[in-house]
Structures are given as C-alpha cells and as structure tokens.
Amino acid sequence: MTACSVRLQIFLQLQAVNKELCSKFESCLGASTSRVEILHYLLQHEEVSQSALQKEVNIDAAAVTRHLKQLEAAGTIVRYKKADDQRATWVKLEEEAKRHIEQSYQEKSQFVKETFAGFSEEELEQFLKMLSKVSVNVSHVTKNQFGGETK
Amino acid sequence: MTACSVRLQIFLQLQAVNKELCSKFESCLGASTSRVEILHYLLQHEEVSQSALQKEVNIDAAAVTRHLKQLEAAGTIVRYKKADDQRATWVKLEEEAKRHIEQSYQEKSQFVKETFAGFSEEELEQFLKMLSKVSVNVSHVTKNQFGGETK
DNA sequence: TATCAATTATTGATGCATCAATTATTTGAA
C-alpha cells in the first residue's frame, strides 16, 4: 500500500490481467488460449510440422505433442509422416473441423475487440511497443545480477 | 502474418511477455511469483489469516493452503488458530526467515527495476492505466456475447 | 435449544506447462 512503487504495481497488474484474460477467454471460447492458437495457426497454414508449430505458438514441445494427440483423438486434425524425413510429424486440420474453427475464429476476434474497447489506434501502438520493450528488458536480465554471492 | 491486427498482436504479446516474465523471475529469485508475493505480504504484515492472504495474492484458496503447508514444513512460517474463531488459520513468518526474505525483497525490487528500464514515469503511469482498462474491459465480457446459438 | 446457513480450510481430481531422459531418424565427417 505505502511504499508500493508504480513499477511493482505494473508487475503485479500484468500478471493479474493476464490471468483474468486467459480465464475469461477459456470460458468464452471453450478452449485454452494455447489450444485456440494452435487451431488458428492450422486454419491459416494448411500443413505444418510439429516443430515449426511449436516455435510459432511458443509452448513446450511436450505440451504440443499432448495437445495434438488429443486433437487427433477428437478427429479435429490428422498427423502423418513424409517419405523424405521419418522424424518430423506433419499436422493438418480435418476438412470437417475447419468450419467449426472458422466460427471460433470470429469469436476470438470479437473477444479481442472487446478486450481493447476504448483504445485508440495510437494507444494500441504504444501498448504494443511497451510490451515489446518489457520483453527485451526481461531477456537481458541475467541471473547473476541478483543474489550475488552464493553464500 | 497478413491480416493480423494490432489488437491480436497485443493479445498474444501480453501472454508471451507474461510467460517470459514469470519464468525469468522464478529462475532469478528461486521461487514462483506467487510464492514470493505471499512471503513479501507476510514480511509487511506480521500476521494475517489465510482467507485475507488469499484475497491479497489473488490465487485460489486451495493453492494458498498448499503453499503455506510447504512453507510451514520448511520452517519458514508458523500457522496457528485463535481462541475466538477455530475456523480461521493465522500465518506469520518465523523470525529466522525474515532476514532471508528481506534480501529476496531487494532482489525482487531490482528485477522489477530492470524489467521497466527505459520507461519514463509518464509512460509507466500510462502503462498501468492501459492494463487497468483491459482489466475492466475483460470483466465486462460475458459468455453469451459469443457463440450465440447453442446449436 | 435445535437447526440451517455462512465462513474457512482442506482434499481429491483434473488440466496444462515445464524439464529431463529416451527413442528414432537423419546428416555429416573421418
């Protein structure tokens, strides 16, 4: 309350907002943000290897494998290997599923629109810049700036 | 890539940044942001009931219970009941642990400082306002704005 | 006073992400 700097508030608020955002998103769309991102990436790319997908959605390879196995079991996607490389697995949406996912794409757009209601385009640009700046800053933080002596 | 609106980018970036932030924080401080928030709250409040603490740190009561049990087992905190209400459990730091946590408080401050390096005070204020606005917007989103017909 | 509702904490089941270890395959260099 008292000595709580603006920086600290932002730090906490960032996490709080993100949590609310993901939670509400999931209850609205019926799937986690990760799951939805995977599906929307597939909607826009026809065919992709797991490792490429993993880099795009930025979650752990193990998590990707588990998502895709579930989606395959549900009949949403197909997975297959190609002759030239038996290591890589390729993924694509079932035709059947595309329509349903197109609809959820609309819902996501609407959700995102609501989320940033009342922001001017200028503010949005600035928001994005700030987030990117934080990202750069964080990536430059190194462990040994802290704790110092390993007493 | 192509039809990717600024709003959508922010939406994704917000989650990405938060993930990096928490991950780096944990590797620097050696404990999750939740855990550290709990400890720092206790450092500043001497004694608190679990339910009050739970509201402060904004995580599920079940998660709080589990954190506190671990901290108790580690000898970092004590938990006890009071005569006037046998339901509530009160929590306080062990004297022994306070010094160590004070140090981690410094580390957290340093981390937060690094995170927002290069931001002017004005920008910080604006950042906070934006986050708050998003929070308000999200809280107003209702499930039935979406999907519409439950076909 | 007996009972019902609210409060508080806990537990169990579940979901999702991470890391580390493992397996299979491919590539490249000696």
Added chain:
DNA sequence: TTCAAATAATTGATGCATCAATAATTGATA
C-alpha cells in the same frame, strides 16, 4: 562406411493452479 552429433517427437516426473466436494466451526433464528 561407419559412427558421432543433430534433429524430432515422445514419455515420465513434477509443479502449480483450478474446481468441486467435504469437514469443521460459527452465527442467526425460529
């Protein structure tokens, strides 16, 4: 050619958060 290193995916162990159900206690009321 052969073998080591790189690449890709998977599995198991673990951590942490959530929800739902349960237990214990307290307060209110009829």
